[in-house]
Amino acid sequence: MTTHSTAAAFGRQDGRLSVGGVPVDRLAERVGSTPFFAYDRQLLTDRIALLRATLPDQVKLSYAVKANPMPAVVQHLAGLVDGLDVASALEMRTALDTTVPPDRISFAGPGKTDAELRQAIAAGVTIEMESESEAERTGALGRALGVRPRVAVRVNPDFAVKGSGMRLGGGPQQFGVDCERVPALLKDLERADLDFLGFHIFAGSQNLYADSLIEAQRRTVELAVRLAGESPLPVRYLNLGGGFGIPYHDKDVELDLAAVGANLADLVAGPIRAGLPQARIAVELGRYIVGEAGVYVTRVVDRKESRGTTYLVVDGGLHHQLAASGNFGQVIRRNYPIGVAERIDGDPDETVTVVGCLCTPLDLLGKDVSLPRAGAGDLIVLFQAGAYGLTASPTAFLGHPAPAEVLL
């Protein structure tokens, strides 16, 4: 079995994997169908507690709903974090259905439509504006609605973050306003009827290297202080983004969260206190909060041999867990941690290749993995399925039923 740290974090009963105290095979009966996603409430709670214990109190926690917008997950996290970040009108509705006040909800994204902006203005959430023209539209829509929009400026920094899985800042970007143009925009905002709060500066996601994150956060704070110095309006908000990565593969390191926390404490005590004394500081995390708290469970339909390879064909596949198949933006496919639910810590008996039920060779969930022997009817578990799983997958591909999601 995999010795991946995530697999170890879930419970066991009689050698079987459990989620929220329920063995996965019993859970499959409760759900009534496979495949399904199961998220562990306690692991979510533990992760927030870890973040609270490690990051300074002055740094507020925002949950990026896009990582996992299941309403039950968002409701649970809403009671634990300080804010929510949304990327669409639907995510905003989900966030507004929680007890998080609208002014602790931020809405980012480079292509907000007028309809979305109207909804955001009416709701009173913080619009993280991505361009000068979005600022103009937001002002005009606010006047039309008779509501003063709460806004922040998303800034495209003049640096990139090394080691990020995805780069969202530095060089030319569709995200945010280039930092060198922000001072001119701020002068315009002073004249506009907008409630300017501050900045969102975020340079890259899925980063496992504390050194890189530390450098990015230092440079982000420096940039924010510099921009605040040129701002005619007080800066009351700084969203540092997130980018805290989780280890998907055997060779991935675990992020040194303590080092990141210590650096944030230094930043809060130093440049932030000096240069941004009024600012509410937030980090916005999605994957880091939910990614390791979820599993994808799928049942073996067929066990077959082909020219020396043993295949386990399961009833799920890339239509539910695209990233695990290596086909969502990844250049090199590597296996996600995988196990047999009923013999989760069993010694491996054999090397098998686990494939989904779709009629495409892309539908590969585990290539040459060492597992205890499994056959038709057994349950295969894919770990690291809590973030960017179901909603980041082509669920309608080939027309199979949508999987259930449960939180327990």
Added chain:
Amino acid sequence: MTTHSTAAAFGRQDGRLSVGGVPVDRLAERVGSTPFFAYDRQLLTDRIALLRATLPDQVKLSYAVKANPMPAVVQHLAGLVDGLDVASALEMRTALDTTVPPDRISFAGPGKTDAELRQAIAAGVTIEMESESEAERTGALGRALGVRPRVAVRVNPDFAVKGSGMRLGGGPQQFGVDCERVPALLKDLERADLDFLGFHIFAGSQNLYADSLIEAQRRTVELAVRLAGESPLPVRYLNLGGGFGIPYHDKDVELDLAAVGANLADLVAGPIRAGLPQARIAVELGRYIVGEAGVYVTRVVDRKESRGTTYLVVDGGLHHQLAASGNFGQVIRRNYPIGVAERIDGDPDETVTVVGCLCTPLDLLGKDVSLPRAGAGDLIVLFQAGAYGLTASPTAFLGHPAPAEVLL
């Protein structure tokens, strides 16, 4: 503007692209929202006519519903082709709702569940069995239902096809029964209560090279003849698969369909007449039939500059057209043909990068493309969107509304 052959195949009105005779900007009003997919009925009809004119009469045409399962598209094609191929119970229901008789519907896929097999047996469709154990299950379920299942054996050949976008045969595979094990399976089938029809042998998809397809079809027929010679049961069906590719990128060649058709005529007149005299021969095409008949239409929300790059941010993105973003199994991202609907043949004014509305750098629809000037409100058209578009994309990603699909 793109000079891509697909773009040229659609109509024009006053310099605007039209689909089914309706200018796309007017169509956007009719649909009532953007983004949307539009499929051109006449282009579908023309493509089938081209295939009928080029392939020998003895080769029957089957449409692979998975390429585009929109019911209106399937209904239209059902009136033009000889059969339908499905990959799930939902696709089977869509196919059964047409006038195509059940015995002209085939059901393939490596992970068919018992529930799906029961539905297929009850419907009387042809089950293309992917393993010995699936054969056993099919037999048992047929006995339980009191219905004799119609079956074919999907064969994993002992050769691969050069030049395929995806390989589905040769070496170890999750698809089909290795050809060297087929004779033993056929002996078992003789004793089972199954209505054995023949074989499905298919080695690779999205192939643009006639030479490769010709070699694959020759070897496929040779293999089928050899297997028929060892079969205790008559072979009444041979599904040669498809694999006919379409050109997505500027440097892609167009498939020489005439050469493929001439080869099929030789095969029909030669080895098929001699070795498979009773067999109904079919090719199964999806992408080749629908891929070039569809466009994805999305509206520019923002036009922005960032450090020397002009971005057009549109209201669609990879959540609807994942393959066009280069993130669905592609190793190297290349642009799909793209245009400005209102100035479809206009000379390019500038080089821009077209991005979707999602908050991820993966959401890239056209990098450094030459287009007539476009800004907020203009409609951007992505071609080659008729196959593996909407259903092969993560529609729920970030929670934006699902796009409409129209056939006209």
